[in-house]
Every structure is written in structure tokens, then in C-alpha cells.
Amino acid sequence: MKPLYRFLSFFLLIIFLILLPQLITKDYYIHMLVMAGIYSMLAQSLGLIIGFTGQVSLCHAAFYGIGAYISALLALNFGLPFWITFWFGGIGAGVVAYLFGCLVLKLKGHFLAITTALFGIMVTLILDNWTELTKGPMGLPGIPNPSPIQLPGVKLQFASRTEYYYLILVFVLLMAFVIYRIIHSQIGEAMIAIRENEEVAQSIGINTMRFKLAAFSIGSGFAGVAGSFYAHYILFISPISFTLPESINILVMMIFGGMQTFVGPIVGAITLTFLPEFLRMTGALRLTLYGLALMLLIIFLPSGIVGAIKEKWFSQYEKS
């Protein structure tokens, strides 16, 4: 009965997500949904690194930016379509993460956090100052839309936000599938072992460096793909979108939803994309209230929304 129940609720969720744009009349809210999709990718990929492998990375926005810039530069300079550039964006960000990870993943805890934060700042500085390539703070305008694709029955032009919504939906679902499979595999088991106790993990033969690198490169690679999508959606990028505060924003989304759970980061990303909008009715106090809400949640629900629900369910289960 249980797998059937699961399958059914998943099926209904997909139907709901497909019909969602029909229920929304305001174009702006569709835009918010697309952004929620991008942040879902960022938060969940960061969840693989921090939530499951326990390696604190404060430079996720840097890989998001690396993906966006690689993609935008390839599109602008070589006229490559999005369907090719997003691969380069993702793989490029993954390769940079791998090389950087070889240097820093020996570090633990605070040291790793500070080093990755500094790396994030360094990437922003490079984007800001390598003006021949990146045009610096002026940013890169005129990035092309994804070229139209013909699917059986429909032709996607990428002229309306709704089409972008469906594209990001496919991206999020594919990434979620890959991450789900990873965390429920031997690889995910090894990653969790590293998070729980690196020494014991080594003592039973887990090559901890290898799995830390895998988590870091795969997670950062997905951030790069999200960056590519962002570049070809907003059609303009500048270094300001990929700074340390953005990394922290992604981090907060992940913690808010529940970083040690599979769906948590996505729930966090969606909630925190929309929450500031709903707080608009409070006027000038908006960001203060937003900050306060975040602090209270982290104090009272340290394992996040989904984490807290799971814990509750688990403790009931243990009592019975």
C-alpha cells in the first residue's frame, strides 16, 4: 500500500505543478515561481554539500556565478545556444569546484567556512575587475533566450515566462532525481558517514577525500547549471548577483527548509522566495520582519521545517 500511496501523491504533485501557471494570472508571480525554481536548484545542491556531507561551503553563489558567466560568454562570443552552454556552465563550475576542493577540503568546520567565503569574495573580485572579459560591474547585457525547441505537440519559444517555468521545472525535477539517487546510494551513505564522523568513516575504509570532492563538485556543478539558466532567463548578469550575501541567502533557505532532508532545501527555497513578497503588506518593516522570522525559525526549529516534521514523526514512531 505504501509505495502506491507515495507514487500517487508524487503523481498528483506533478499534475499540480504542471497546472500551476494556469491558476496564476499575474505574470509577476510566474516570475517568482521561476526564481523559486532556480533557488530550489541552488539550495538542494548546497544541501548535498552541507546537509549530507557536512562540508560547510559559503561560496555557492560563486559557482552559480561561474556557471552564469561561462554560459553568457559562450553565448555572446561564440553564439552557442543555451542547450549547449548550460552543459559548459555546469561542468565548468564543477571542475573549478573540484580543483578548489582538492586544496581546501582537508580543512574542517570554521576553517573551511572562512576559506570558502574568501573564495566567494575572490570570484566576485575577479568578475568585477577582469573588465576585458566580464565587462566588470557593468555586467553582460544581451544574452540570448534559449533557442526554440520543437516538442511533440508544442513548440517552446521561450517568449513568455510560463515557458521558462516549465523548463526550470524539468531542470529541478532532473536534478532532484539525481540527488535523490545519490543520497540513497552507497555514495550517499559514505557522505552521511563523513558528516556523522569522519574518523570512523576512514576506519571502515571510506576514502573520505574522494566523497567530499564528489559532493562538492556535483553540488557546485548543479549551481553552475542554475547560473546558466539564470543568465538565459534574466538576459543580463553582473557580479552583484553572485556575492557572499547571495551565498548566505542560499544557505538560509537550505537551513530553513531542513538541510539534512531531501525535500527540505526545496521547501525552504520556495518559502523564502515568496515570504518577502507576502511581507510587502507590512511596508517599511518588511525586511526587519523577514530577518526576525528567519532568526526565530532557526532558534526554534534548528533542523528546519521538514526536519522538524520528520523528527516529530520519528519520535512518535519510536514511542509506539
Place this chain on the structure above:
Amino acid sequence: MALLEIREVTKRFGGLIALSGFKLEVQQGEILGLIGPNGSGKTTTFNVITGFLKPDGGKVIFEGEDITGLQPYAIAKKGVIRTFQLANLFFDLTVLDNVLIGFHNLSKITMLDELLNTRSRRKEKKELLGRAMEILQLTELDSHKEKLAKNLSAGWRKTLAIAVALAANPKLLLLDEPVCTLSPARVASIINLIMKVRDSGVTVMLIEHNMRAIMDYCDRIAVLNFGKKIADGSPERVKRNREVIDAYLGM
């Protein structure tokens, strides 16, 4: 040929000499006790054997192969598995999951199998679950299998640490104080477990403070004092050794 050979191993921490020219051979199928006062270099010996510390001099030979200076995971893959003094575990996971993670190196499935959830993957998962249950039964942990490791008592934690080590398929099992500070009933049950493990063909080397446990169950005992081996032989002989009595037993 000895299963494990420690050749003239020296380890310094700054000015402190933790091990100096330490020599020891571990024979296939024995239970070897390593005893000595606090700070005599017992845990350092384990750390050097398992690669958690690099020795300043000397060699560690396992099954005729030089394993000195290899990474801990690589040494574990060769079949040298250790436990830690403080019963380090994956505390936020269940007892069953702790043991399942212990199987890490036994898996033959590939990433592609994992991504596609193939039949061989599901078959292997089932097999490993069966083996985990066998280990839990052997260690009498089966009634605790759904508990989180952090909710176990000290005695069961030490038992679980051994269970995780057994899952990793050891040829040589290094136990760091497996019965220290435990209640007599738990001590008896863990010693019983260690005997069973040895009878299944695993060589055991253990560090212990609990002298009585050591004397009765070890085939051989080596005594360390200030990083030097001062005695090595059957429990009866070691018990009568003058130097050992002075250094350690104090009786």
C-alpha cells in the same frame, strides 16, 4: 609469516617519545593483548598501524606488504579495522544504519546501477541487510536495531563499534579498550563476542586496562612502558615478569 609485523617503530610528539623502536609480531588467529600504564603508547601504536599517524621511523608490514604511511581508508581496505577508545560511532543514525555503512567496501555495484536502481543493486541491498541482521544477532544488538546510536548505553555503544568493525570485513581487528568502564555482565558478553570473532578466523589485537579480562582470555600479551616493549609472552609468564610488576601491575 606473521600476519602483522611492527618493525622498530618510533613516534615522537615534539620532545615526547611515544614509541621508541617498538617491535611486535601478531600471529594469524590469536588474541593479542597490548597493555601498559597511561601514556605508554598503546593507542599511538594503533594509530600508527591504521595510518591515522605517520611513524617517524620503522615499518608496519601487513601480510608481507609494507603499509607504512598509507591513508587510513587504504589500510582499512586491506582488512585492518580498528575501533576507537571512546566508541566513536555515527551517533545520529540507527544501529542498523551504522552496521550497513560498515559494509561500504564490500559493495560491487556501480554508480550506473545506483542511478538506475537495477536489479543487481536491489539484490545486493537485500543481501547486505541479511548480513547486517546476522551481525546484529551475533552481537546481541538485534533488539536495539531501530535505536539511534546516541541513545545507546556505554556498553552497547562499545558493542556497536565492534559490530560496525565486523561489517567492514576485518582480517585483523584492533580493539581500543573494548570493555573498559563497563558493567561485569557487559564485559562477559563482549569477551564472549571477541572469542567468537576469533573463532571465525579473525585475528584480534586489543588494548585493555581491565587486567582480569586480559589475563584470562588473551593468547599472548605484550606490555608497553614509556614507548618501549618490556615484555611479550603468555599471560602466565607476563604476570610473573619482574619489570611488568614494577611498571604496571604494582602488586
